[in-house]
Amino acid sequence: MGRQPSAKPTSFDIAYLAGVSQPTVSRALRGSKSVSAATRANIQRIAQELNYTVDKNASSLRSQRTHTLALLFFEDPNPDESMINPFFLSMLGSITRECARRGYDLLISFQQMHNDWHVTYQDSHRSDGIILLGYGDYQLYLTKLEHLVEMGTKFVRWGSVSEDGIGLTVGSDNVGAGEQAGAHLVEIGRRRIAFLGDASDHAPEFQDRYNGLCRAMRAAGLEPDPALQRDAVSSEDSGYAAARSLIESGQTFDAVFAASDLIAIGAMRALTEAGLRLPHDVAVIGFDDIPAASLTTPTLTTLMQDMKGAGSLLVDALLARIDDRPVEQRILPARLIRRQSTAV
Amino acid sequence: MGRQPSAKPTSFDIAYLAGVSQPTVSRALRGSKSVSAATRANIQRIAQELNYTVDKNASSLRSQRTHTLALLFFEDPNPDESMINPFFLSMLGSITRECARRGYDLLISFQQMHNDWHVTYQDSHRSDGIILLGYGDYQLYLTKLEHLVEMGTKFVRWGSVSEDGIGLTVGSDNVGAGEQAGAHLVEIGRRRIAFLGDASDHAPEFQDRYNGLCRAMRAAGLEPDPALQRDAVSSEDSGYAAARSLIESGQTFDAVFAASDLIAIGAMRALTEAGLRLPHDVAVIGFDDIPAASLTTPTLTTLMQDMKGAGSLLVDALLARIDDRPVEQRILPARLIRRQSTAV
DNA sequence: ATATTATGCGTATACGTATACCCTATGGCG
DNA sequence: CGCCATAGGGTATACGTATACGCATAATAT
Numbered sequence: 238m239g240r241q242p243s244a245k246p247t248s249f250d251i252a253y254l255a256g257v258s259q260p261t262v263s264r265a266l267r268g269s270k271s272v273s274a275a276t277r278a279n280i281q282r283i284a285q286e287l288n289y290t291v292d293k294n295a296s297s298l299r300s301q302r303t304h305t306l307a308l309l310f311f312e313d314p315n316p317d318e319s320m321i322n323p324f325f326l327s328m329l330g331s332i333t334r335e336c337a338r339r340g341y342d343l344l345i346s347f348q349q350m351h352n353d354w355h356v357t358y359q360d361s362h363r364s365d366g367i368i369l370l371g372y373g374d375y376q377l378y379l380t381k382l383e384h385l386v387e388m389g390t391k392f393v394r395w396g397s398v399s400e401d402g403i404g405l406t407v408g409s410d411n412v413g414a415g416e417q418a419g420a421h422l423v424e425i426g427r428r429r430i431a432f433l434g435d436a437s438d439h440a441p442e443f444q445d446r447y448n449g450l451c452r453a454m455r456a457a458g459l460e461p462d463p464a465l466q467r468d469a470v471s472s473e474d475s476g477y478a479a480a481r482s483l484i485e486s487g488q489t490f491d492a493v494f495a496a497s498d499l500i501a502i503g504a505m506r507a508l509t510e511a512g513l514r515l516p517h518d519v520a521v522i523g524f525d526d527i528p529a530a531s532l533t534t535p536t537l538t539t540l541m542q543d544m545k546g547a548g549s550l551l552v553d554a555l556l557a558r559i560d561d562r563p564v565e566q567r568i569l570p571a572r573l574i575r576r577q578s579t580a581v
Numbered sequence: 582m583g584r585q586p587s588a589k590p591t592s593f594d595i596a597y598l599a600g601v602s603q604p605t606v607s608r609a610l611r612g613s614k615s616v617s618a619a620t621r622a623n624i625q626r627i628a629q630e631l632n633y634t635v636d637k638n639a640s641s642l643r644s645q646r647t648h649t650l651a652l653l654f655f656e657d658p659n660p661d662e663s664m665i666n667p668f669f670l671s672m673l674g675s676i677t678r679e680c681a682r683r684g685y686d687l688l689i690s691f692q693q694m695h696n697d698w699h700v701t702y703q704d705s706h707r708s709d710g711i712i713l714l715g716y717g718d719y720q721l722y723l724t725k726l727e728h729l730v731e732m733g734t735k736f737v738r739w740g741s742v743s744e745d746g747i748g749l750t751v752g753s754d755n756v757g758a759g760e761q762a763g764a765h766l767v768e769i770g771r772r773r774i775a776f777l778g779d780a781s782d783h784a785p786e787f788q789d790r791y792n793g794l795c796r797a798m799r800a801a802g803l804e805p806d807p808a809l810q811r812d813a814v815s816s817e818d819s820g821y822a823a824a825r826s827l828i829e830s831g832q833t834f835d836a837v838f839a840a841s842d843l844i845a846i847g848a849m850r851a852l853t854e855a856g857l858r859l860p861h862d863v864a865v866i867g868f869d870d871i872p873a874a875s876l877t878t879p880t881l882t883t884l885m886q887d888m889k890g891a892g893s894l895l896v897d898a899l900l901a902r903i904d905d906r907p908v909e910q911r912i913l914p915a916r917l918i919r920r921q922s923t924a925v
Numbered sequence: 926a927t928a929t930t931a932t933g934c935g936t937a938t939a940c941g942t943a944t945a946c947c948c949t950a951t952g953g954c955g
Numbered sequence: 956c957g958c959c960a961t962a963g964g965g966t967a968t969a970c971g972t973a974t975a976c977g978c979a980t981a982a983t984a985t
Contacts, residue, residue: 258964292706294641295638301970333691502876615934616934620934642972706941
């Protein structure tokens with residue numbers, strides 16, 4: 238009873254009470270097998286009683302391992318600052334859970350493309366590695382990634398998975414998903430399918446989706462019409478503008494495959510305003526299955542990415558990278574969610 | 582050139598190059614005024630050149646300050662694990678930004694109401710304080726909070742602001758927002774206004790909103806009918822069920838004030854299915870202004886909470902609490918967003 | 926001119942843990 | 956009965972920084 242309740246116990250306190258030395262406490266709690274079962278049990282009991290916790294800072298300082306990962310969202314600074322891509326937000330849940338399961342803490346930050354991630358997070362020993370999520374200026378982005386590789390920073394990013402990519406990338410099977418979308422539209426009888434989304438190599442994921450669409454069309458004996466492709470970034474406004482451009486061009490089309498749900502939602506607004514009936518005149522497919530997709534009129538058919546799988550895959554891959562183990566899986570399948578916007 | 586590029590520089594390296602002692606480097610970089618301007622400038626230049634960063638673990642260990650806050654979402658374990666209350670998610674952006682602005686890192690975690698937050702985060706020196714966000718089993722919740730207070734844990738939570746609350750709470754002006762909702766419905770001629778949301782003291786925020794509604798009605802000479810109140814938690818399904826219950830009861834009503842947008846969206850589905858025309862037969866107001874609110878049919882009138890303000894207020898309050906300074910502001914105003922669901 | 930105070934910095938050390946290394950006792954084996 | 960391996964754990968120390976304290980020198984006061 239003479240102890241100060243406010244003073245947090247250290248491993249020395251435990252050691253004293255257990256009649257052993259401080260290193261033995263450390264060894265016992267970390268599971269070293271050079272401690273007898275009886276001693277270990279005793280130490281654990283005492284630690285429990287005193288509500289002892291290993292000091293994270295001291296532990297990290299000594300072991301040079303933080304058991305912390307950093308999650309960086311980097312998007313172009315948005316006029317509406319509080320707006321975050323909903324798709325990435327929903328990945329957050331699975332990432333945090335996977336981190337917790339693996340005993341890792343998660344630091345989170347939104348970055349405006351600064352130059353010093355490695356300095357900020359790895360060199361200052363805040364985290365053992367970095368998860369990168371986001372779109373943005375792709376060229377600028379690549380430059381930064383090369384820099385990270387040079388600095389030996391451990392990181393993994395979500396994106397288009399290809400062998401020549403910079404650093405380690407995991408992502409959905411975008412080509413396969415594009416094929417599913419195309420096949421579905423062909424199946425319901427559509428012939429002239431428009432694609433809304435940047436198809437250049439500035440947006441590899443969108444490009445993959447477009448390539449998948451083209452492949453499905455060709456497999457059905459249709460030739461994709463390049464005039465039916467319109468660039469768009471992932472936002473409602475951009476989707477609206479792209480659809481307007483398509484409508485005003487006078488091209489005929491009976492389906493729209495939007496590279497993201499946000500684009501699709503904007504496009505549906507433009508199409509409806511133009512007096513087109515959905516899905517009768519134009520069928521629409523989105524990508525991501527954000528919560529809003531089931532609230533639109535008509536509800537939006539879309540490709541659902543495996544968000545839960547994505548989170549654990551990202552964490553798995555990063556931990557493998559940190560421990561210099563080979564990374565097993567890198568690609569996740571997507572699933573077609575059929576709703577009213579393609580129900581004819 | 583003989584230096585190892587991979588070895589991270591320490592304050593000793595800087596000190597050696599600057600011809601001073603290590604503590605002087607520490608003082609210079611932390612802005613102590615007992616270092617001459619010339620020395621400081623020189624040290625900063627060298628640190629810059631070497632890409633030196635203060636080791637976070639060593640710094641935190643020595644100073645017993647982590648400059649890190651922990652954000653805890655605690656909700657009842659959901660069957661759909663990846664579902665997070667969208668309102669809290671949008672608060673995330675402003676919290677991270679405010680932390681960054683103040684030079685704090687942010688740890689994030691989802692908790693299933695475990696007992697040991699303080700152990701996990703404060704006692705193990707992972708963070709200086711905790712931000713709590715979430716609904717959940719309110720009684721259980723209160724017990725945990727009392728425990729936190731006992732342990733001397735620094736924390737702040739989002740919720741119903743009242744003087745007798747446990748710990749430090751900041752939140753929206755729920756009563757005032759409820760009044761705005763009520764006044765608006767009265768203004769468009771509605772007399773029999775239903776409230777969907779738990780009005781017991783298990784959900785103080787909802788209760789406040791209901792009280793605000795009642796106040797506005799009485800101010801207009803109307804007496805709220807308790808039969809028009811239905812309990813609901815913040816989910817679509819719960820809103821749907823509550824609205825069904827109301828419809829089946831045979832009560833007449835010409836407006837619904839839902840305690841959250843999710844409840845409102847579920848209720849609108851039930852109302853529409855029952856053949857009621859919105860807003861002609863029944864006007865609907867929600868709460869939160871989640872992104873989906875502008876996508877429903879009809880679009881949803883709602884009360885927008887000041888999310889950006891909320892984030893900075895939470896961080897401000899917590900930092901004040903950590904430094905034992907008085908907390909200035911605790912209540913944020915909400916704003917009525919008029920959309921189609923009340924446009925008559 | 927001496928006493929006083931402030932300035933600028935070095936010396937020593939603490940923060941709490943993890944690990945390399947060393948030592949002792951025990952048992953197995955030939 | 957001597958030899959070595961092994962279990963079990965102690966001793967010493969490093970991780971990199973921040974701070975209490977002391978000590979000069981210079982600036983001011985008296």
